[in-house]
Amino acid sequence: MAEHLQLYLVMGSQNCYQDPIEVLQKAIQGGVTCFQYREKGSGAKVGSERGELGLHFKEACHSYGIPFIVNDDVNLAMELEADGVHIGQEDGMVQEIRSLIGSERLLGVSAHNVHEAEKAIKEGADYIGVGPMFHTSTKKDTEQVRGPIVIREIREVFPDFPVVGIGGISKRNAYDVVSSGANGVAVISAISQAENAIIAAQELKQEVEYGVLTEKSNVIRNLIKSED
Ligand code: 3NM
Numbered sequence: 001m002a003e004h005l006q007l008y009l010v011m012g013s014q015n016c017y018q019d020p021i022e023v024l025q026k027a028i029q030g031g032v033t034c035f036q037y038r039e040k041g042s043g044a045k046v047g048s049e050r051g052e053l054g055l056h057f058k059e060a061c062h063s064y065g066i067p068f069i070v071n072d073d074v075n076l077a078m079e080l081e082a083d084g085v086h087i088g089q090e091d092g093m094v095q096e097i098r099s100l101i102g103s104e105r106l107l108g109v110s111a112h113n114v115h116e117a118e119k120a121i122k123e124g125a126d127y128i129g130v131g132p133m134f135h136t137s138t139k140k141d142t143e144q145v146r147g148p149i150v151i152r153e154i155r156e157v158f159p160d161f162p163v164v165g166i167g168g169i170s171k172r173n174a175y176d177v178v179s180s181g182a183n184g185v186a187v188i189s190a191i192s193q194a195e196n197a198i199i200a201a202q203e204l205k206q207e208v209e210y211g212v213l214t215e216k217s218n219v220i221r222n223l224i225k226s227e228d
Pocket of ligand 1: 010110129130131132133135136137138139142143166167168169186187188189190
């Protein structure tokens with residue numbers, strides 16, 4: 001799972017200024033490694049239109065070989081035969097959702113601190129999304145911003161568990177999130193509202209790769225130190 005988290009695009013039609021399917025296709029061409037369909041908030045599609053758009057998104061993801069995850073809605077995820085579901089703390093019990101979706105589908109859970117991370121991991125999440133890393137105006141009901149330090153705290157307890165940071169991430173701060181130990185970054189506006197989604201994704205991906213290298217060399221340095 002961790003490799004899919006490098007550059008995770010979360011998006012619904014309400015987040016886009018341009019055609020959402022084209023935005024997704026360009027984003028994947030630019031380096032997006034996972035997609036979450038989050039049709040939510042004012043202007044979001046409902047009913048059959050919501051399902052139809054999801055199907056187009058899924059086709060785009062699968063034609064490029066990246067996972068298609070549905071936010072919150074287990075019924076929609078099953079109807080669309082999605083690769084997984086992502087839930088928040090308020091969306092139900094992890095074990096319950098797992099029993100509905102089966103062991104093959106991915107289950108992502110939002111966590112805001114070490115305690116929530118620990119609970120989600122023990123209950124069977126495949127990865128956790130940790131946020132908000134920075135201030136965001138995309139989601140109104142976020143928890144307080146504590147920044148990439150939360151990733152470090154979670155990493156100390158779970159050195160290898162797949163973790164992605166979310167909230168206010170752009171090319172200017174993606175490096176801080178990944179060099180703190182996240183496997184990648186999840187973004188909405190940095191790609192969905194960019195003038196050119198290909199370039200936006202490429203630039204973010206570069207920062208993520210740079211952050212991964214820094215984190216790896218830190219781990220090696222610490223290993224050498226502990227052997228001295
Ligand atoms: N979850 P942007 S922040 C969907 O903190 C979501 O859990 C968050 O949008 C959390 O990349 C967020 O435009 C919105 O800041 C992310």
